[in-house]
Amino acid sequence: MTSKESLPLPEYSVVVPCYNEGENLRVFHERLFNVMQMTGKTWEVVYVNDGSTDDTAEVITALGEKADNIAYLNLSRNFGKEICLTAGLDHARGTDAVIIIDADLQDPPEVITDLIAAYKDVDTVYAQRRSRKTDSWLKRLTAFVFYRVMVGLSNRITIPPDTGDFRLISRRALDALLSLRERHRFMKGLFAWIGFPSRAVLYDRDARYGGYSSFNYWKLWNFALEGITSFTTVPLKIATYIGLITSTVALFYGTFLLIRTLIFGNSVSGYPSLMTAILFLGGIQLMAMGIIGEYLGRVFNETKQRPLYIVERYVNNSKKWD
Template sequence: MPEQHRTDALWVVVPMYNEVEVLPEFQARLTRVLDALDLPARVLYVDDGSRDASWALAQALAQRDPRVHGLKLSRNFGKETALTAGLDAVACAENVAACVVIDADLQDPPEVIPELIARWREGADMVYATRRRRLGESGIKRLTAALFYRLMRRLSATAVPQDTGDFRLLSARALRALAGLRERQRFMKGLFAWIGYPQAQVLYDRAPRAAGTSKWNYGRLWRFAVEGITSFSTMPLRLATWVGVLTSVLAFAYGAWIVLKVFVWGISVPGYASLIVAILFLGGMQLLALGIIGEYVGRTYLEVKQRPLYLIEDSLGTVAPQPVDTAP
């Protein structure tokens, strides 16, 4: 069981973006769970530049419940960055026992939190919640999600748990380790896995959204997948290299065959169709390779500028926004 001071608190970090429709129900269910725990608890809402009344509602919740804290980012930085802002604030807080990450849309039920705590008390630094079933999602989304997680396991040396989102519990030690990872292009599921430490799993059924609409369309999901693959694997670069080598070998072999047919057997070879096909094929492969290289170069470009990950516009409660963005 991890060492714990009697005043250490469990923090619950909730990134939110335009969640005003579901936030009251989420807070009510979360409050019932926290009231039943045998350790102090605090809630940190991180508003990722919402355009609705989410922040105003978080302020009202903080007035009614002193356990509620909040951070408001200066604009919409994206969920991964909003989550980072919340975890940074918790890592800088005093008397932190552990931290739970959960979305506000109630697809991840707060009632699972006691199970996460139980596994943490057994000695795990990271307890991640794995989706046993994904209710309310289309077959295409379930299929693409399954393919993505399995592709990540094959391409990356970092073992990212399959069918597992951000819903999890981190120990204080895991929080401190995560605070040291400051890359700008953030794939949190990979970063969670990268830090290692003892890990445990809890299975649960993912519910449909309680209200509102999902912010993840297929375009954003595609960018998210590219982000994950390029952040934790150089396999696409290696694949481009091997495709280039194979294409060159085949091109030279075909060229040698053409020369042989002309000079040995004197066969005249009509070349227009084959020439056009070869040019289009090689041009397409070159553009594909350049595109893959460009993805990595673009990420390197963003990293070397060393901009802050996020900026804080406002805060609630006693939480202190202290991003750890010092360059090495």
């Protein structure tokens, strides 16, 4: 009989980023365990606690004491979802594939069997929502606009619409992904940037099991801004074109005023039109400076060369699978 000490590295790793998910983790882990046991593959789950303020750390520790295939990564503070996910992927040891899923049970663990079934001749199998009917009209509208804008602005990169982080990626795709170490990370874009053959699996997203989402509309706006500025310089070009068009219009208008003055004499300019022109041009300039500032700030952060995250504690109960 083969002992666990002689077994190879797990074939599959399941990476689960967690932020204040203590209310969901026990139910999530039970459902995940049942699904992964049916695959017939050796597997591990890597939980990443992203500076949670609830009992997430305690729950994961308790789960790890009862199982021998749990790795637990505790970050020193809250670094954000994208960095948290990167930390988990850095510590995933699956030799065949890695599965990414959130712990809030909006993405049903049972869909993992569909991802594995579709994992043939491709490197990425991503879960794509059939519809967004459970979202508010505003969220549906903003999601529709965001994905279409990203497709229009991204250079030779296609980000599948209505697709989150829930996916399965091959080991070679993961190794390629981990070679990208920029600090401002938009994971959906990075998944698309590395390329490799991919396939979609349609699924229905459930309601959140417990707790509240940490994403509000302000955070979603910043998330969209991060995605756009991380993968295209088109906003800089747009600012240039707007400035060029505004300058051209101002030149023609100035020429018109000069000719009119020479022919009809000088007339008193209207105060409202003058203020409108000043405010319009000032707004254009501030907008252009803001766009430039967004890109300059990202360059500044990259040049500091700080680590993406700091690990406070790493416990790997699945090391016996080495």
